Amino acid sequence: NNAATTLTSYILFTFWAFLLRINGQLVALKVIHMKTEEGVPFTAIREASLLKRLKHANIVVLHDIIHTRESLTFVFEYVQTDLAQYMSQHPGGLHSHNVRIFVFQLLRALSYIHSRRILHRDLKPQNLLISYLGELKMADFGLARAKSVPSQTFSSEVVTLWYRPPDVLLGSTDYSTALDMWGAGCIFVEMLQGKPAFPGDATEFEQLQTIWAVLGVPSEDNWPGVSQLPNYKPGQFTLPASCNDSTLLNQLPYKTEDLVQKMLKAAPADRISAQDSLQHPYFSTLPAPIRHLRDTVSIFKVPGVHLETEVRDVFNPGRRLKPTLLPTAKCW
Amino acid sequence: MKNPGAAESRRLVVLLEAALLREARLWKVPVFRNGCIQGADISSSQHQDMILWLGDMSRMFHFCPETFALGVCILNRLLSTVKAQPKYLKCIAFTSLVLAAKINEEDEVIGSMKDLVMQSGCNFSTAEILRMERIILDKLHWDLYTATPVDFIHIFHALLVSGHPHLVPSIGLGSGKTPPDFQAVLWTRQVQHCMACHQLWQFKGSTLALAIITLELEVLTPDWFSVFTDLLKKAQIDSGEFIHCKEMVDEYLRSLEFSLPANAVYIFDSAQIQDEERARSPMQRLGQARRGRGSAEQGDCDEYYDGLRHLYSEEASPGAEGSADVSAQKNVSPCPPLHPAVN
Structure with a gap:
């Protein structure tokens, strides 16, 4: 999961240097390398200060920020x-x-x-x-x-x-x-x-x-x-x-x-x-x-809310259901 | 402009509450002792000059008023958090504005750091600015979205437009040919002036914004009192502090009046509203109201403010509010006789 993004000239590249276990919790790291003349990219400042004030079950959690001269690392909750x-x-x-x-x-x-x-x-x-x-x-x-x-x-x-x-x-x-x-x-x-x-x-x-x-x-x-x-x-x-x-x-x-x-x-x-x-x-x-629900409570805390198994799965093609159980047309 | 409804009002109240929470969490200004920032050698006049300079910079870079306001809030928060030396003050101020711009402005407005420094006429090196940027972000924990006085002006203005549509034609809140945010632009300009006055820093942005708007409403509409109590209640502002702030804002803005372009704007306003059967010219109204306020304040202000406090603490029952309206409409003076309404 390391999509290299060239967003603007401010950022050389950003990638997800995933998966670190801190205090027993999985986290994802987003590393932003900086072009030094412009300082911290505006995208990073906006993202960090917005996430500081947004606390919601359906918005990713920003745990921490590590700021050095050359790079900026955002420590996010890990989502699969x-x-x-x-x-x-x-x-x-x-x-x-x-x-x-x-x-x-x-x-x-x-x-x-x-x-x-x-x-x-x-x-x-x-x-x-x-x-x-x-x-x-x-x-x-x-x-x-x-x-x-x-x-x-x-x-x-x-x-x-x-x-x-x-x-x-x-x-x-x-x-x-x-x-x-x-x-x-x-x-x-x-x-x-x-x-x-x-x-x-x-x-x-x-x-x-x-x-x-x-x-x-x-x-x-x-x-x-x-x-x-x-x-x-x-x-x-x-x-x-x-x-x-x-x-x-x-x-x-x-x-x-x-x-x-x-x-x-x-x-x-x-x-x-x-x-x-x-x-x-x-x-x-x-x-x-x-x-x-309160803003910070996930809908999966409500009894009866769960995902159904998807019909098609490219990783498990053998598990394919009988054709009769598939939706009849290519419609939704 | 969208037709305002109850749903929009509810949404605005949610927005106001979120802004008040942020303000309660993040609003911080330096404490002054003996004319200097406590713990630092920065005098109040140095600080004030710096904010005026930031205003000049912000205009030169074509930043919006929100950016200026946010920059000042960042500067004040930093000065109240760390012990800063006067020689770094300009660099701190400039970097605060740059950070506010990075948050608020579109990237094509900001321009490169090198250009900004060059245009500012300062001789900071980029490295200095970047080091300062890191210090500020670190000291303020990257938590920069304070609710500024300008934000509150916009929120209160929107609440007025949606909650009191009957005021729209009478006080020019987006009536006729004037743009919908005409009055908000005027108030924003006043709040920017007030942000440069160090005596007014001790008041929160929400209090300052409401004081400015109330002063204007007093002049513009006889119906101001019920409107104002409604906003005061929604904004959960302490009425004693509000009264203090309003007096100081009034004094300060009047001391600036000759230099304010506000009067010119009133004349423009009158031209727009004349077709809507305005009997008196706003210039007359303004003059009378200002005089009225000046003379009435001396004698009546104690009773008036007592009445206000009383009304507010008693939750201003609908009946009392209603009769205040009636008495206010009979007398166009900005200080309506409130006693009958209370007793």
Whole structure:
């Protein structure tokens, strides 16, 4: 688990020098080598000071910081895997019950940070750690930032393209918590279908095309103000009629479809908030007490909450279930 | 602007409570004894000059007011934690601002460390700044997100807009053509001025912010009292300390008034609001109110503050608040006769 990241010129590289046993507890080390002229990278300062004030069962715990002249080491709680790895281990879509449990925890973490006016701004499966129990922990707050109440303009170059909402792709810098809700919606779909919701090609224009192919091209009628966005050009997005269908969303069971659609609204103002989404009927099959836990208590403390065994497992192909037990179609 | 509702108000109260908790945990300012920071040779005027200089730097680098406020909070926390020598004061202050910028500003705004140092006109070496950065992060345990006075201005402003929508047209909280955060910008500027006044440091950011807003509300609306008690209650601010702070802020801001661009802004405001049937010009209102406050304060302030304290400690029952409103509306003076409301 040592993804080398070159984030900005400030950082030469960052890696996870995993697994150390301190006081009998497993920890993960994130080592950041510094280019000396700029001091501590802003991503590290933001991440550390944010994690100092965020105490939540679905947010990774930062135990300690070791700061020397050349490097900076963050000591995190050790979490076994992340959602990207989990999905590649269980291809073709996750068990619908497990998706529900993961999405609930993701929205719980988002509701917590959003109520403190903090945006994550870089949601993607790699940044969601998964414990062996199934606990989801939001990590990598390097691009997160505390946000004061009136909306400020942020630079638009922050979110990984596949999880970037259309308003930001169209050049809006006036984004808010709806930014993270779009990313969460994309991850939701990816867990269900086993492949990314909007795997666009390299450019922002192509990413928008991929989105419009599913949601339809927006207009002033369904998204007031869209034509005022910096990168909006009328007539720019004309899709072949055959392309303009929403089969992607129509295959879903009703309640799932409803929540996914509320999260993946093109117009940011129409997107459901994290707090409201936790009350959605999609979660009604989970035990009621999980909605009334203290921030720091894991949902797995509630009796009856557990992960189901995934149907497919690339590490245990022999354990494959009988074909009749597999979902009939490649749908969620 | 989003239409405010009860849910938004609840969300803001959660936000305010989180900010108050952070303030209670992290707010710290140096103690002054005999004109110097206790345990160090830094005088209050040196300290004050440094904060004014940080304000200049912050403007020059195009940082937002939140960054300036956070930089000052980091500086004050450090000075109250370690014994600093005067010769390092500028380096500490500058590094505090750089740290605040790294947290608050987008990276493309910050620029390289070398450029910042060069523009500042200081002759620190980068190595000095980096060493100081390490010391500050270490001494403050990397825990830099203090809730600043500017944060509280924004939160209180949002609470006013969402909780008292009837005020929006009357006091220009985002009415008509003025931008929604117009008043907040004005208050932010005032709070920045107050942060450079060492007598005002002894008050927490939440108290300072509420004092500034209340002074303004008194002038802008006859309905200010019920609005203010609501905010005071939500912010769990001690009323005695609040009264003390408000008096000092009032005095300080009036001493600055000639240099404040605030008056110019009022004139601009009046132009915007005139179409909304404003009978008197805000300049008249302002003048009258300021005079009124000046003369009324001498004689009436004891009774007035007693009344205030009384009202607050009795939880300001809805009936009492209501009648305070009525009496306030009859008399547009900034100090409404409160006694009937209490007794």
